[in-house]
Amino acid sequence: MKVLLVTGSLPPLRCxxxxxxxxxxxxxxxxxxxxxxxxxxxxxGEIPAAPRLRVLPVMxxxxxxxxxxxxxxxRAERPDVVHVQYPTQGYGPGRLxxxxxxxxxxxxPAVVQTWHEPxxxxxxxxxxxxxxxxIIVRANLASMLPAPARHLLQGRTLxxxxxxxxxxxxxxxxxxREDLRRRYLDGQRRLVVFFGFIYPNKGVEHLFELADPSIDxxxxxxxxxxxxxxxxxxxxxxQGKWSGKATFxxxxxxxxxxxxxxxxxxxxxxxxxxxxDWNSSILGATANGAYxxxxxKERRGYDEGRNIAFTAxxxxxxxxxxxxxxxxxxxxAGRSPGRPAASGWxxxxxxxxxxxxxxxxxxxxxxxxxxxxARPLSHVSEHxxxxxxxxxxx
Numbered sequence: 581m582k583v584l585l586v587t588g589s590l591p592p593l594r595c596x597x598x599x600x601x602x603x604x605x606x607x608x609x610x611x612x613x614x615x616x617x618x619x620x621x622x623x624x625g626e627i628p629a630a631p632r633l634r635v636l637p638v639m640x641x642x643x644x645x646x647x648x649x650x651x652x653x654x655r656a657e658r659p660d661v662v663h664v665q666y667p668t669q670g671y672g673p674g675r676l677x678x679x680x681x682x683x684x685x686x687x688x689p690a691v692v693q694t695w696h697e698p699x700x701x702x703x704x705x706x707x708x709x710x711x712x713x714x715i716i717v718r719a720n721l722a723s724m725l726p727a728p729a730r731h732l733l734q735g736r737t738l739x740x741x742x743x744x745x746x747x748x749x750x751x752x753x754x755x756x757r758e759d760l761r762r763r764y765l766d767g768q769r770r771l772v773v774f775f776g777f778i779y780p781n782k783g784v785e786h787l788f789e790l791a792d793p794s795i796d797x798x799x800x801x802x803x804x805x806x807x808x809x810x811x812x813x814x815x816x817x818x819q820g821k822w823s824g825k826a827t828f829x830x831x832x833x834x835x836x837x838x839x840x841x842x843x844x845x846x847x848x849x850x851x852x853x854x855x856x857d858w859n860s861s862i863l864g865a866t867a868n869g870a871y872x873x874x875x876x877k878e879r880r881g882y883d884e885g886r887n888i889a890f891t892a893x894x895x896x897x898x899x900x901x902x903x904x905x906x907x908x909x910x911x912x913a914g915r916s917p918g919r920p921a922a923s924g925w926x927x928x929x930x931x932x933x934x935x936x937x938x939x940x941x942x943x944x945x946x947x948x949x950x951x952x953x954a955r956p957l958s959h960v961s962e963h964x965x966x967x968x969x970x971x972x973x974x
């Protein structure tokens with residue numbers, strides 16, 4: 581089975597979906613059934629080759645003028661399946677990205693799309709111009725769309741396939757662990773960490789409200805977003821009573837990030853839109869045995885199996901109570917890290933191969949593109965508010 585993955589970003593470009601796609605591609609390439617090529621932006625440049633994986637960083641941008649280049653790649657590669665990832669930072673404002681399914685289907689291959697985030701009605705209409713198998717990383721994604729968009733999805737099956745950690749599992753001897761903790765703590769007693777891109781919807785300011793400057797060290801690990809006002813706000817909060825007790829690390833390598841998460845007393849992710857098994861920061865933290873405090877629109881309380889405390893969004897008092905339990909749930913409790921990242925991605929790849937087979941089977945029975953109208957509502961699931969979501973529901 582020849583698979584062409586399409587993504588605007590791959591490492592070293594810094595994009596969460598790009599990281600996801602690189603791990604997925606490498607895991608798919610490990611499977612003997614798949615021949616995997618990744619089509620991506622030329623800005624990615626040369627990247628270290630993975631076994632049995634080809635990368636084509638040839639798309640100069642994702643404007644409509646690059647449609648000819650896309651068509652040439654499709655003719656040269658002749659894939660069985662084209663799998664498009666949405667969204668990625670590498671697509672930028674280009675209009676071509678949403679038309680890739682249409683162009684690919686007209687060239688012959690079966691089409692699969694993965695949606696990591698909600699989209700506008702216009703984007704959805706463009707992506708649904710042809711028959712596609714649809715993968716969602718967030719189980720509740722359909723319910724997050726406006727009503728007109730939800731109507732367009734009626735009758736379509738959404739395959740829920742959760743991701744895996746994009747970080748390695750840190751391997752630290754006890755003495756190394758304690759030395760690293762001492763260096764991060766720098767005289768404080770409790771290590772409170774945020775990890776991920778720093779945007780207003782991440783609620784990072786709540787760390788300065790729920791933590792205690794008399795005992796805590798706050799470490800915010802991740803890249804700044806483009807919102808300079810938000811950056812100024814956080815840097816101002818790090819002064820005063822937090823002066824000398826809060827650190828912004830900037831970008832960390834995956835290995836550095838994994839080690840930080842492994843020694844944290846608590847990884848606090850107070851997302852304003854809620855967190856779940858689609859979020860790379862949560863997946864990376866739990867893979868490294870961290871105690872995670874995050875928010876949810878659906879869940880409350882402590883998930884002992886995954887060592888995650890779920891609170892209401894913006895409920896600082898509830899988060900503070902959860903942080904008080906870090907003594908028994910955090911790094912000093914000696915929790916073991918999760919399974920190696922490779923095994924998690926191998927399972928994700930196996931689920932994708934199932935979807936690819938379904939896409940090929942569907943096209944074998946319906947070989948003439950395109951399918952323009954939505955089908956009548958035929959699958960109903962309480963988990964997705966009227967849409968069928970296949971796969972893990974955790």
